[in-house]
Amino acid sequence: MSDNQPTRREILLGTAAALLLKGNVEAQAADSSICFMSAVEMARLIREKKLSAREALAEHLKQIERVNPKVNAIVTLVADMAMDAAAKADEMQARNEKLGPLHGLPVAHKDLLETRGIRTTFGSPLYKDYIPAEDDIVVDRMRRAGAIIVGKTNTPEFGAGSQTFNKVFGATRNPYDLTKTCGGSSGGAAVSLACGLVPVVSGSDSGGSLRNPAAFCNVVGFRPSVGRVPNPKTAFAWSTLYTSGCLGRSVADLAYVLSTIAGPDSRAPLSIDEPGELFARPLDRNFKGVRVAWFKNLGGAPFDPRVRAVVDGHRKTFKSLGCIVEVAEPDFAPAEIAFRVLRAWGTAHSAEGDFRAHPDAFKDTLKGEIEEGLRLTGMDVARADAAHGQLWRGFQAFLEKYEYFILPTTQLPPFDVNTPYPTEIAGVKFSSYIDWMKSCWYISATGNPAASVPAGFTPEGLPVSIQIVGRNKQDFSVLQMAHAFEQATGFGKKRPSIA
Numbered sequence: 012m013s014d015n016q017p018t019r020r021e022i023l024l025g026t027a028a029a030l031l032l033k034g035n036v037e038a039q040a041a042d043s044s045i046c047f048m049s050a051v052e053m054a055r056l057i058r059e060k061k062l063s064a065r066e067a068l069a070e071h072l073k074q075i076e077r078v079n080p081k082v083n084a085i086v087t088l089v090a091d092m093a094m095d096a097a098a099k100a101d102e103m104q105a106r107n108e109k110l111g112p113l114h115g116l117p118v119a120h121k122d123l124l125e126t127r128g129i130r131t132t133f134g135s136p137l138y139k140d141y142i143p144a145e146d147d148i149v150v151d152r153m154r155r156a157g158a159i160i161v162g163k164t165n166t167p168e169f170g171a172g173s174q175t176f177n178k179v180f181g182a183t184r185n186p187y188d189l190t191k192t193c194g195g196s197s198g199g200a201a202v203s204l205a206c207g208l209v210p211v212v213s214g215s216d217s218g219g220s221l222r223n224p225a226a227f228c229n230v231v232g233f234r235p236s237v238g239r240v241p242n243p244k245t246a247f248a249w250s251t252l253y254t255s256g257c258l259g260r261s262v263a264d265l266a267y268v269l270s271t272i273a274g275p276d277s278r279a280p281l282s283i284d285e286p287g288e289l290f291a292r293p294l295d296r297n298f299k300g301v302r303v304a305w306f307k308n309l310g311g312a313p314f315d316p317r318v319r320a321v322v323d324g325h326r327k328t329f330k331s332l333g334c335i336v337e338v339a340e341p342d343f344a345p346a347e348i349a350f351r352v353l354r355a356w357g358t359a360h361s362a363e364g365d366f367r368a369h370p371d372a373f374k375d376t377l378k379g380e381i382e383e384g385l386r387l388t389g390m391d392v393a394r395a396d397a398a399h400g401q402l403w404r405g406f407q408a409f410l411e412k413y414e415y416f417i418l419p420t421t422q423l424p425p426f427d428v429n430t431p432y433p434t435e436i437a438g439v440k441f442s443s444y445i446d447w448m449k450s451c452w453y454i455s456a457t458g459n460p461a462a463s464v465p466a467g468f469t470p471e472g473l474p475v476s477i478q479i480v481g482r483n484k485q486d487f488s489v490l491q492m493a494h495a496f497e498q499a500t501g502f503g504k505k506r507p508s509i510a
Contacts, residue, residue: 045070046207047506050116050264053210057115064100064115068093068159071117075208078510081189084202085119086180087130087163093117096159112271114157118211119203122163123170126150129160134168134177137365137372148243149213149255149272156271161209164199169362170215171377173223173448174432175199182428185227186507187474191425194224197258201228204260206510211268217253217354219451222463226420226476229503231259231493232463234455235273236283236484243278247357251458261503262464262494266290289487294494299333306418307340312449313439315423321467321475322419329417332495341409345402346456352387352395359384376431376444399456406457407483415492416480420463422450424473450478460486462493465503
């Protein structure tokens with residue numbers, strides 16, 4: 012290379028100057044503004060050749076270098092691989108090839124999702140060097156849509172618990188208060204979005220893992236209906252507890268990304284036979300006269316008064332949208348049996364081999380859950396399955412009168428990052444590491460779609476979110492209501508100062 016030719020690093024890191032030289036008015040506030048641009052807008056600029064994939068990647072890599080050491084969100088970075096992919100993406104565009112909806116957008120995948128050729132640890136020392144040969148379906152669909160993989164985001168060990176820490180990478184910190192947890196298990200994903208490290212992230216949800224960290228990090232999380240994002244490789248093909256999905260800095264961004272990963276797969280028996288493109292439609296809707304049920308206390312589940320104050324204050328927000336708001340909730344008692352037993356049963360099945368070979372490699376809470384699952388009898392599982400059906404039928408009947416059920420996403424604000432899990436809320440003590448998450452896993456057990464949307468902050472400045480639950484398989488309807496609430500409030504626009 013001659014002396015007057017730029018190096019590859021200069022090309023990648025000198026993005027702002029290059030954009031200004033090209034006279035691109037829309038990109039004059041490059042640097043961090045690119046990192047907080049909406050995914051929808053970024054994709055548009057790339058398609059219109061006003062921003063290249065290499066330029067977008069360069070700014071995000073700089074943001075990762077600057078902010079990630081403070082929060083520990085992206086735990087495996089594949090910058091060279093991403094640079095190669097960005098260069099190829101720009102070459103595709105120069106040849107006028109057909110582009111996918113996510114063309115050129117940097118993406119980070121949760122470290123529970125297998126990524127071909129990229130380390131996937133599941134947050135466990137047993138897999139700290141594991142490199143998969145195939146992609147998870149979410150990863151594959153995002154690749155095909157044109158997204159560029161930057162790395163993997165931190166997760167609790169095997170995704171167990173809504174506090175993101177493990178023995179491989181340590182803890183991920185909340186960007187709004189570095190002494191607090193970011194939630195989990197898609198904790199690294201939520202923090203990556205909140206800090207502008209990437210515009211697109213994947214995640215998954217069993218007990219609240221797409222909603223809890225979204226709430227703690229002031230971004231949007233959405234648990235889709237089971238089968239909306241199919242999992243053709245899961246051992247429990249008929250289970251409705253676990254689903255993959257994504258998060259976003261806005262509802263529109265989330266819906267846009269969801270449109271690329273949703274859609275049927277003949278290998279998944281619960282797969283919903285609707286194209287993902289449906290989620291790319293405009294989200295605007297009139298909610299005049301729509302009936303909304305407002306939670307009471309979820310059958311006695313404790314709530315931190317700071318959370319209740321923020322959430323209850325939004326009854327007027329829904330009324331301002333034209334909704335008819337009534338205090339009402341279904342019976343969640345069957346969820347206590349169904350979720351706890353079926354979760355322990357599934358955990359024991361998936362981890363049995365590793366657990367019997369390396370029992371000391373598991374954290375205490377996960378070890379206890381596996382042991383509980385191994386003790387279950389066939390009749391225990393049968394009773395749980397029956398309770399699961401009872402819960403589902405009761406919840407669907409409840410939503411015949413109401414189109415939405417509104418409740419807090421979490422029962423307390425972000426807590427100390429060194430606390431494995433809360434042992435009490437409002438004076439109510441817990442015996443299990445999932446007791447503090449009932450506002451999420453009660454909803455998981457129903458199988459209905461649910462969104463977590465930023466709703467405000469505690470007096471200490473910690474994020475609080477509201478949870479919007481919709482009717483069976485009415486995912487787009489939930490996103491429409493979430494979008495309306497977001498537009499009426501705007502709390503998701505407040506970014507953490509460290510970013």
